[in-house]
Amino acid sequence: xxxYDVIIIGAGPAGMAAAIFxxxxxxSVLVVDESAPAGGTVKNTHLVANYPxxxxxxxxLELTKRMFKQxxxxxxxxxxxxxxxxxxxxxxxxxxxIDDDEKFETENIIIATGINPRQLNLPGEQEFKGRGxxxxxxxxxxxxxxxxxAIIGAGDTAMEESLVLLKYVNSITFIxxxxxxxxxxxxxxxxxxxxxxxxxxxxxxSQKFERDGDKLVIIAENLDTKEIVKIKKDALxxxxxxxxxxxxxxxxxxxxxxxxxxxxxxxxKTNLKNVYAIGDIRVKKFNQITTAxxxxxxxxxxxxxxxxxxx
Amino acid sequence: xxxxxxxxxxxxxxxxxxxxxxxxxxKVAISCGRNGPMCLPVYGAFEVLxxxxxxxxxxxxxxxxDVPGASIIRExxxxxxxxxxxxxxxxxxxxxxxxxxSIQDAKSIKKTINECFx
Numbered sequence: 001x002x003x004y005d006v007i008i009i010g011a012g013p014a015g016m017a018a019a020i021f022x023x024x025x026x027x028s029v030l031v032v033d034e035s036a037p038a039g040g041t042v043k044n045t046h047l048v049a050n051y052p053x054x055x056x057x058x059x060x061l062e063l064t065k066r067m068f069k070q071x072x073x074x075x076x077x078x079x080x081x082x083x084x085x086x087x088x089x090x091x092x093x094x095x096x097x098i099d100d101d102e103k104f105e106t107e108n109i110i111i112a113t114g115i116n117p118r119q120l121n122l123p124g125e126q127e128f129k130g131r132g133x134x135x136x137x138x139x140x141x142x143x144x145x146x147x148x149x150a151i152i153g154a155g156d157t158a159m160e161e162s163l164v165l166l167k168y169v170n171s172i173t174f175i176x177x178x179x180x181x182x183x184x185x186x187x188x189x190x191x192x193x194x195x196x197x198x199x200x201x202x203x204x205x206s207q208k209f210e211r212d213g214d215k216l217v218i219i220a221e222n223l224d225t226k227e228i229v230k231i232k233k234d235a236l237x238x239x240x241x242x243x244x245x246x247x248x249x250x251x252x253x254x255x256x257x258x259x260x261x262x263x264x265x266x267x268x269k270t271n272l273k274n275v276y277a278i279g280d281i282r283v284k285k286f287n288q289i290t291t292a293x294x295x296x297x298x299x300x301x302x303x304x305x306x307x308x309x310x311x
Numbered sequence: 312x313x314x315x316x317x318x319x320x321x322x323x324x325x326x327x328x329x330x331x332x333x334x335x336x337x338k339v340a341i342s343c344g345r346n347g348p349m350c351l352p353v354y355g356a357f358e359v360l361x362x363x364x365x366x367x368x369x370x371x372x373x374x375x376x377d378v379p380g381a382s383i384i385r386e387x388x389x390x391x392x393x394x395x396x397x398x399x400x401x402x403x404x405x406x407x408x409x410x411x412x413s414i415q416d417a418k419s420i421k422k423t424i425n426e427c428f429x
């Protein structure tokens with residue numbers, strides 16, 4: 001079993017910042033992520049315009065590629081597209097197993113698994129993913145040029161994505177469980193709602209999805225009348241926010257709040273000894289690349305200092 | 312040849328390249344897409360799996376969705392109802408044995424590979 005000074009789980013900006021600072025502090029570092037390439041959700045960001053040092057906007061992919069290159073240049077090792085199939089974080093000597101195969105030991109764990117787009121987990125959603133149900137306007141919008149689509153979601157992402165979709169589609173129908181209010185930024189909502197081909201179905205909660213020939217059928221309950229209605233469209237795009245990637249930690253002994261985030265104390269420490277949580281997975285007010293980088297820096301320097309002192 | 316996709320994998324662009332590939336390799340996986348957030352994770356997973364010993368007998372490649380040659384993928388009967396990029400096709404001995412649409416995580420890609428190439 002290979003032993004590292006620190007194992008970082010998650011290769012987004014927080015995890016890569018931790019890898020850069022820990023590896024540059026001469027620690028042996030392993031970064032594990034279930035996806036590839038490295039970069040977390042930021043790699044999917046079209047343009048990052050507020051990252052200090054880049055007066056011209058830089059693509060999220062390019063920014064995170066540079067972080068990856070930098071972490072590797074200091075000697076950090078990466079295991080990407082690797083699933084953690086077992087682990088123990090409670091004992092002093094902690095370990096992870098990846099892909100039911102290799103095991104790695106460490107005394108220090110940094111968790112940086114971030115957040116991912118939320119799915120509705122309704123019947124039919126998985127079955128029709130990519131075949132009528134979609135999560136990305138830029139990727140899949142042009143398949144529906146001139147078509148009539150529905151959107152579930154009413155937050156900022158849903159409104160911004162709908163502006164992209166309006167370049168392609170004939171009409172958009174929002175299906176919203178709320179009662180005549182939207183939580184998205186007003187100026188974006190106005191831009192969308194002023195469009196003549198946008199309509200809103202209020203107070204309807206989707207229950208399942210079916211197919212009828214080329215059409216996708218959204219079966220929803222009218223929350224006012226309890227009537228079940230069928231809404232037939234060419235496609236459905238779902239934008240219902242993000243969820244923390246913490247389900248895999250439910251038996252870890254870590255304190256996790258009711259929303260799935262990890263509360264941390266001073267220097268990103270969790271309730272478990274030598275286990276840290278950084279980036280979007282931890283409870284905090286502002287989730288930005290810069291705050292994720294700060295978390296990664298703090299946790300890594302804490303581990304570097306602790307190991308230096310023990311020597 | 313100009314490469315269009317953000318991937319270190321070999322990129323095929325023409326029908327004849329695809330035909331050569333599937334006729335001369337027992338196991339082939341082609342991910343056909345663009346540089347969007349649904350496609351890059353599939354290319355990224357392919358890049359990692361390509362380096363693993365257990366998948367060394369599989370030829371992993373990418374193909375731009377918008378080149379004319381991609382019609383060989385787009386017009387497959389298996390892709391008839393696909394509306395999400397990338398279209399990822401698994402060939403064994405020149406025949407399609409699996410096809411997925413839209414983003415797939417590494418876990419589901421490995422599952423598909425295990426089913427297609429038992």
